[in-house]
Amino acid sequence: MSIRLFSPMVLFLLLVFLIGPFLIIIAASLSAGDTLAFPPQGLSLRWVAKVFTIDSFRDSFAMSMFLAVFGTLAALVLGIPAAYALSRYRLPGSETVRTIVSLPIIVPGIIVGLALLRYLVVPFGFNITLALFFAHTALVLPYAVRVVSASLGNLRSDIEEAAVLLGSSRLGAFFRVVMPNIRGGILAAFILGFVTSFNQVPVSLFLSGPGVRTLPIDMLGYMETTYDPSIAALSALLAFLSIGIVFLAERFLGFSRYV
């Protein structure tokens, strides 16, 4: 086979591999039948409508949104100064700090979740919601530090000195000339963190209890008892939500420049 035919074919297969499952889920969610199946039996929107009537989904969606928004914000509050320090000052052990910050990406989520459960929640009776919040903050922190660092790396540091010589304090210079120029990176880090947190399963699995669970965990639980297409419908809705967010980010920020 010639290379001219080969590479478009590989590309095509790659796209099928990436998009295929998504298309199957959409198709399954539009089924008129009572069980999760592909190809779908008939065509209806009843399962999409049913998603919105399930109370536990609504609660766990709210929990997931809360964790994704505030966990990511907390990670940014910690991560922006950290990224600034790492990129502007030659600190002793800054490579070690970088590595430690990346640990939550490297260490399997199962272990992080188990550790938090075993050593925070069980012995100290730590509030589950708070434990989830800490866990999600820690998980998002590496992305915040990395993306903001990349943004800072593209920014000359002498503009801060210029601001100081024009009468600004060091801190003022950070807010007046650094922050506005890394805004894109911060928004990109927020979106990346939000999506990461929202889709997070293994850590949340250990830290979910009665009444406190994130949406993905709730979906797993739902599937164990009920095998109807509403789970496919919810999956499709969530996928569209993520795509929508990333699309808007790309459209208005050039998201791919930062990730």
Place this chain on the structure above:
Amino acid sequence: MSDAYLQLDKLTLAYGDMVAVKDLDLSIAKGELVALLGPSGCGKTTTMRAIAGLLNPASGRINLDGADITRVSANKRAVGLVFQSYALFPHLSVYENVAFGLRLKGLRGQDLDSKVNAGIKSVGLAKFAGRKPGELSGGQQQRVALARSMVMEPKVLLLDEPLSNLDARLRLEMRAELQRVQKETGVTMIFVTHDQAEALALADRIIVMLNGGIEQIGTPEDIYNKPVSSFVADFVGFENVFAMKDRKLAMPNGPVALSAPAPEDAAGLAWRPRAVVLGSGPFQGSVRGTSFAGNSREYLLDSALGPIKAEVDAALPQHELGSTIAFDLPVAAAASLKRFG
């Protein structure tokens, strides 16, 4: 100097353990245009950063306009700095860049607007007030940086390599621009450069720095005609520099007498290529290279004194490559160096 406006007193500057500038004494009068000239690593930029307050001295004092500013923080010194990279704020328009410092001073409304507009107009960028720095050429960016510093009415304006990022034509323009600004406002200006031509063309006074200390201070004429050391001589275009001993050239194989005894106190003598006499004299050299430079012709000679660079009128008959010619290093045309090596 009694009328010192800016005074550095035994200033020592260091990065950690590495001393960049040692015991520097320097006086600059109000309204002077001074060049800090030297090769990279000589401490000129470090000195400038210390004057701006971006670097705390290890020891010594800085006085400005009658006050000790050694411990005054950079944002309260009233010292302007035009960075080599311009350091414009990329997210702000030209107008907002120039307005930045004035807003911090508390200026608002009509006062702010008229000052900003006057500043932008003075550097000829009135049409570009709404543009972002990224949409301007290098020369325009530099003029914005100049306006941004000048609207603050600084006591001293520092410029880091102000001409080195510009092409030859813009360099001439910027040179004129800096001289105009200095003349109109009377601001004390110090610029850092590694380019002797820039320093000679622009400055009232040149401070040549080497290895963290001052090698020579003088007018452009002094520096150009009367370098005090072999380093300065070499830096300003004396291509033939010799150490002296007992009023003779100190050569590895023993002293060589010149056509006249050298001045008693000369540690070295230096000749520009123009000062070398070709066609007569006590020395012999063979022509290794020759190049035509418009009005003149340059020769590179191999001789017992080592390579000699000479430059003569192009109208004179040309010497062939490989031919042996007599030459002289006239003592009267040499610069007498107080320090060698």
